[in-house]
Amino acid sequence: MSPIDSLVAAVLKSNGDGLVMHVGERPYVLSPTGTANLSERPLTVEAMKGVLSDLLSADDQHTLAEVGAVEREIIPEEAPGDRFLLVAARGGDDIWIELRRQRGVVAVPEAPAVQPLPVPPPALPPSLAPAPPPAQPPPQPALQEPSPRPRMAPTHPPSPPPAAPHEARPGTPVAGAPGTPAGVRWTALPRETPPGVVLPLARSQIRTDAPRASGTPTPRYLGIGRLLRTAAARGASSMYLMANARPSIRIDDEIMPLETEPPLGKAEVEALILELAPGASREAFAGGTSAEWVYELPEVGRVRCVSFRDQRGPGAVFRLIPTRLISADQLGLSRDIQALCGEREGLILVAGPRLSGKSTLISAFVDLINRTRSDYVISLETEIKFVHENRRALVSQREVRGEPDIMLGGARAALRENPDVLVVDDLRTAEIVAVVLDAAESGHLVIGSVTAHTTSAAIGRLIETAPYDRQTQVALSLSEALRGAVAQVLLRKSGGGRVAAREILFNMPSVAALVAEGKIGQLPLAIDSGRKHGMVPMNDVLLAFVQSGAVEAREAYRKAYDRVAFLELMRREGIDTSFVERLA
Numbered sequence: 001m002s003p004i005d006s007l008v009a010a011v012l013k014s015n016g017d018g019l020v021m022h023v024g025e026r027p028y029v030l031s032p033t034g035t036a037n038l039s040e041r042p043l044t045v046e047a048m049k050g051v052l053s054d055l056l057s058a059d060d061q062h063t064l065a066e067v068g069a070v071e072r073e074i075i076p077e078e079a080p081g082d083r084f085l086l087v088a089a090r091g092g093d094d095i096w097i098e099l100r101r102q103r104g105v106v107a108v109p110e111a112p113a114v115q116p117l118p119v120p121p122p123a124l125p126p127s128l129a130p131a132p133p134p135a136q137p138p139p140q141p142a143l144q145e146p147s148p149r150p151r152m153a154p155t156h157p158p159s160p161p162p163a164a165p166h167e168a169r170p171g172t173p174v175a176g177a178p179g180t181p182a183g184v185r186w187t188a189l190p191r192e193t194p195p196g197v198v199l200p201l202a203r204s205q206i207r208t209d210a211p212r213a214s215g216t217p218t219p220r221y222l223g224i225g226r227l228l229r230t231a232a233a234r235g236a237s238s239m240y241l242m243a244n245a246r247p248s249i250r251i252d253d254e255i256m257p258l259e260t261e262p263p264l265g266k267a268e269v270e271a272l273i274l275e276l277a278p279g280a281s282r283e284a285f286a287g288g289t290s291a292e293w294v295y296e297l298p299e300v301g302r303v304r305c306v307s308f309r310d311q312r313g314p315g316a317v318f319r320l321i322p323t324r325l326i327s328a329d330q331l332g333l334s335r336d337i338q339a340l341c342g343e344r345e346g347l348i349l350v351a352g353p354r355l356s357g358k359s360t361l362i363s364a365f366v367d368l369i370n371r372t373r374s375d376y377v378i379s380l381e382t383e384i385k386f387v388h389e390n391r392r393a394l395v396s397q398r399e400v401r402g403e404p405d406i407m408l409g410g411a412r413a414a415l416r417e418n419p420d421v422l423v424v425d426d427l428r429t430a431e432i433v434a435v436v437l438d439a440a441e442s443g444h445l446v447i448g449s450v451t452a453h454t455t456s457a458a459i460g461r462l463i464e465t466a467p468y469d470r471q472t473q474v475a476l477s478l479s480e481a482l483r484g485a486v487a488q489v490l491l492r493k494s495g496g497g498r499v500a501a502r503e504i505l506f507n508m509p510s511v512a513a514l515v516a517e518g519k520i521g522q523l524p525l526a527i528d529s530g531r532k533h534g535m536v537p538m539n540d541v542l543l544a545f546v547q548s549g550a551v552e553a554r555e556a557y558r559k560a561y562d563r564v565a566f567l568e569l570m571r572r573e574g575i576d577t578s579f580v581e582r583l584a
Contacts, residue, residue: 243313375420
């Protein structure tokens with residue numbers, strides 16, 4: 001018996017609807033009466049690797065290694081009329097295998113129509129009554145074809161079966177189709193149907209689009225955990241659930257559907273969201289309002305969940321927060337950038353547009369300080385992504401969400417604890433900028449984040465947050481407190497993945513003079529002339545990526561802030577820029 005035949009036999013023996021195998025857990029079968037364990041010992045990584053090699057062909061194993069998931073349909077001889085779907089997902093040593101059953105329903109031939117009983121004539125006197133007719137056998141009731149398997153058990157009492165057999169669904173193979181055994185009708189298992197629910201045929205049919213009861217758990221092998229593990233295995237940063245659509249994931253700043261998953265109905269999306277929602281968020285979601293919470297999922301890490309309702313129905317966005325820190329060396333930070341973390345006081349700015357990796361860069365700074373300095377670090381974050389364990393330093397991370405006043409209050413409270421390093425990842429109001437500059441001038445090292453495309457734009461934005469009559473004072477304070485600034489953008493690599501381009505500015509005397517005088521527009525010229533001091537213009541980095549073939553010219557042009565200057569730079573270096581004319 002082959003390995004797949006033995007798995008099918010285990011499902012059939014328990015009259016089950018599926019079999020689940022997962023690293024670190026015991027294999028089990030989902031049956032109408034619950035779950036049945038197939039072994040008392042959890043599956044090891046090596047055992048699961050062996051199962052994959054036995055079940056999957058070489059092509060399937062290659063697909064699994066490339067995309068992280070694969071599925072294959074199986075039609076066993078042991079169960080005529082049934083089909084099985086083998087699904088495997090893998091992310092590193094996290095391996096998940098499922099065998100899902102789709103039951104076939106044997107078609108029963110329709111019985112002849114029931115003849116109505118004759119209506120007795122009016123009673124006559126005995127002398128006129130005719131002889132009684134010969135006895136007739138009682139009519140037999142028509143056989144009823146089994147109805148499609150309903151989604152959940154109804155709560156009302158049994159009702160008589162309908163008078164006419166159900167029609168086959170459009171597109172569903174019926175008896176007589178090629179490859180279908182005689183007398184068999186395929187009935188696709190509705191996605192809203194929880195496996196293990198079997199109803200008597202006498203019950204009336206239940207609508208398949210009826211909403212799932214909020215307390216009804218989703219079967220594990222159809223649950224949100226498997227979807228999130230699949231997304232994590234493919235390197236996704238977010239997963240999106242919307243009614244009447246396939247689950248989608250974001251990889252390298254691009255959204256793509258999970259082709260191995262079918263579209264989800266409203267009831268399915270709601271059930272998947274309720275799997276993770278805690279009490280308060282569950283009530284808010286049930287009431288039709290948006291909810292937000294954080295969930296810790298084994299083998300995946302922390303997941304930030306945001307639920308919503310739109311014109312389609314319920315939906316949610318799941319942001320996968322990586323748990324593994326990325327060091328400064330792994331990010332490829334130059335020695336000049338890493339040297340900024342050795343400053344004892346002053347202000348370090350991290351700039352970049354949305355989704356440019358600013359949080360990852362700041363986390364690398366904190367990790368470098370944590371490993372090289374014996375300091376007290378307080379980090380105020382709108383969303384804690386990377387968790388820092390204490391090494392040489394003491395690191396206190398505090399999530400500060402909501403109105404800007406909350407961040408301002410958190411910064412003032414943190415300074416009363418006299419930290420050596422203060423991290424503030426949202427410098428967007430005049431009040432918080434003033435507090436940060438005071439802290440930097442009074443002997444603290446402050447690392448702050450600004451949403452801006454370049455270092456000069458970040459400095460200009462800090463000055464512009466202040467009222468007009470105070471901008472000169474802010475510029476003077478900034479010229480004295482600033483130690484350096486790093487602006488980062490992420491670009492798609494030609495061979496897949498992303499690469500970071502970073503502009504570097506140091507507060508040299510020429511830079512400080514321009515900042516103090518408010519001549520922010522001349523800072524790019526100061527960066528150009530400061531190459532010998534380690535400063536790097538953004539256009540130089542973009543050009544180097546194009547020349548090396550790591551990034552296409554179109555992608556670099558799209559990410560360039562000063563596109564006119566970058567276009568002239570590419571033409572001067574002999575790079576084909578005809579794509580710009582096509583874009584125009």
